[in-house]
Amino acid sequence: MSTPAAAPAGEPRREQLLNAADRVVQREGPGASMNAIAAEAGITKPILYRHFGDRNGLIGALTERHTAGLLAAVRAALSEPLERRDQVEHVIDTYLAAIESRPQVYRLLTHPEPGDPTGAGNALAPALRQIAEEITRAVQTQVDLGADTPLLSEAWGRAITGMVLAAGDWWLEQKPCPRPRMVQALADLLWGRLAAAAALPPVVAPPAAEPDAPEET
Amino acid sequence: MSTPAAAPAGEPRREQLLNAADRVVQREGPGASMNAIAAEAGITKPILYRHFGDRNGLIGALTERHTAGLLAAVRAALSEPLERRDQVEHVIDTYLAAIESRPQVYRLLTHPEPGDPTGAGNALAPALRQIAEEITRAVQTQVDLGADTPLLSEAWGRAITGMVLAAGDWWLEQKPCPRPRMVQALADLLWGRLAAAAALPPVVAPPAAEPDAPEET
């Protein structure tokens, strides 16, 4: 139609394919086959490969779409001028809200196919690596950690990301509590509530009259 | 030989196959093919399938072996009568030491093949789920969290596991610091150092005389 030369403002066909892929992933989860995606789009495999090169290309493109939204939301949450505790809660809540709204899609973002023996075995998918980097940057610019800043901000970026990932995954599956409470629980952990809580009395020596077989292993 | 009836004290053949699989995984990482493992054992595929059913069975058996050691180490660290901070550091150090000693094997433990659409998309591999459960139990029995205990202990078990997993993976790849320092960094995070640290002054409006192109995105 009006597309005069190269690609003025977006390629609708490619978008259309991504939409189809999106639908399939939403329905079948990651690991959906290329055949399935092609079928959903009403076409056959080679077209997909022409557009995206290989499966990684497709998944990558699909991922990038959603990553953009998630990353933007997290970034926004990270740069809001809130009290630190409120900010942390806001960031966690943003992430949990995202994975709650479209679980399959965010599973795709967060649990990539491992078949990538090139680099190494990153625990964090690209999308999460970017989030970790955002957190790192936020810590660097907002928190005074003295000479430890470079190391701690990087380590903590990964650590916090992994923490929220694992806890979020569990929460998503079990839904043991409403979201705000989960946010509280995680923020509490970061706020040293584990460190500060009182100790329970150690289990006293078992009553002498009950010879429970003590498992050793 | 002396094996009179069924399986007196262990089937050496099966062990042998697992040893071969271990070697291959150690060399090629997870995702090693069944053919490769069979070849390493000097046999062919069907034998592997007779012994282990399918790939999951093999990997599962292989995993269980190493899991036992890691889990026992973590459990031991969790039940030592240390000051809480020392205990947490000890547990983290135990985990990091393990992944450091045989990275490929522990990658196998910690980054399972995802092709498991049955249950759901657990972020944590079985071995790590078990560790998370140990942490949960330890928190439940050692820390007084009042009425929040059931939720917090479970959530924190997953959260801490995920945190150490992600941070450990990064550390293993980058080796940005010696292990004890990494342990410190993670324990500090759990001890609320992020929460307690002073704030850096917010970035003041850029000096008017320097029109640096402000990236918006």
Place this chain on the structure above:
DNA sequence: GCAGGGTGTTACCTCGGGTAACATCGAGGG
């Protein structure tokens, strides 16, 4: 009218998980 690029197809290759069917060998038991 014809060149060229995007869209589409069928048919094929490769590789990895998984299986069927057949061969072998040593240990008992009639």
Place this chain on the structure above:
DNA sequence: CCCTCGATGTTACCCGAGGTAACACCCTGC
């Protein structure tokens, strides 16, 4: 002594999924 049984082993195959080659179509624009 032979024969069965169970474990070990093999070759040869099936299937599904990623990936590719070669060919067909249609529309645009010189």
